[in-house]
Amino acid sequence: MKNMTIFCAAMAAMLCGCATTTARETQLDRKAMTAALEPQDVRRTVEKMVDSMLQDEYITTINGERPVLDISGIKNRSSMHIDMASITDSIRAKLLRSRRFRFMDRTTAADDLEFMNDQALNGLTDQTKAIQAGQQLAAQMYLYGSLTEMRQQVNGVTDRYYKFTLTLKDLRTGELVWSDEQEIRKQQEKSTFGL
Secondary structure, eight states: OHHHHHHHHHHHHHHHHTOOOOOOOOOTTOOOOSSSOOHHHHHHHHHHHHHHHHHOTTOOOBTTBOOEEEEOOOEEESSSOOOHHHHHHHHHHHHHHHTSOEEOOGGGHHHHHHHHHHHHHSSOSOTTTSOOTTOSOOOSEEEEEEEEEEEEEETTEEEEEEEEEEEEEETTTOOEEEEEEEEEEEEEEOOTTOO
16 A cells, blocks of 8 residues: 555656646637737737828828838837837838838948948948948838826726827928827726636
């Protein structure tokens, strides 16, 4: 009996030590799990806002060419930690795929300058073909935005309201040429059993 107890304990320890973690893929458009902002909320919001911008008739070519656009990092004014750089990247990618704009990327400006200096100074590049500083296009339009949040809790119900705002500005005239908001409201009721 003692040997059987030791054997069972050893088997249990071995099985616990060999436990594996199982990961599973979830759908992008699944039912909300919490009142917090979730990936599918962000994805749908980005798609709606970019579609709204692309459908605006005012945003057309400038002097027969696609306007040059720069995008500022979307500001997070909510209490949640959210990767706003990823949201900005998603907006840029969808706008770029539309072929309605050309893009500037200030985040790589230091790298661009380093590459140009290498071409000019290392002696390995034909100087007549080397890119010189001051030849890059300037942004004609500037897109910026923010995410805000309001939250309240009443009688065990958490109510969260999120608002994404994007605004497009014509840098030459200073005119705001487009703006849109998307709202997300989520509620979560606290379980009686604490689950």
